[in-house]
Amino acid sequence: MGKQALDIFRESLPILQVLSDPNRQDILLFLSENGKMTVNEITERLTLSRPAVSHHLKLLKNAGVIKVEQLGTQRYYYLSMQESVDLLKRLLVALERDCL
Incomplete structure (x- = not known):
């Protein structure tokens, strides 16, 4: 892997890590389908607590x-x-x- 590719890979790691979680994937899906949503609206669709959703x-x-x-x-x-x-x-x- 070249230096430029490695630099871009390292810059991409936070995005790749955050996208790896199924709950965060669900949140992104909800937002893509519904547009702007509050934490309460998102929490209603998940089996997670409100603090857990806020953390995600x-x-x-x-x-x-x-x-x-x-x-x-x-x-929102x-x-x-x-x-x-x-x-x-x-x-x-x-x-x-x-x-x-």
Whole structure:
């Protein structure tokens, strides 16, 4: 693996790690199907506690996969994956170039 591919791979690790969890995958699916959702709306669809869902949302937000918008007293979570997808595309190109 070339240095550039390795650098991109290391930069991609937080995204890959956050996407590996089935509960976070479910959350992303809910957001893709429903648009903006509150933590309570997401919790209603999962078998997890509200604090557990909040923790997963925090990890997704920190990885740059979702964003949050405050409207009044409610926080609405929504997908924001363009930068992550672009990074993963760069990783695939570098891996194809350097490793195949």
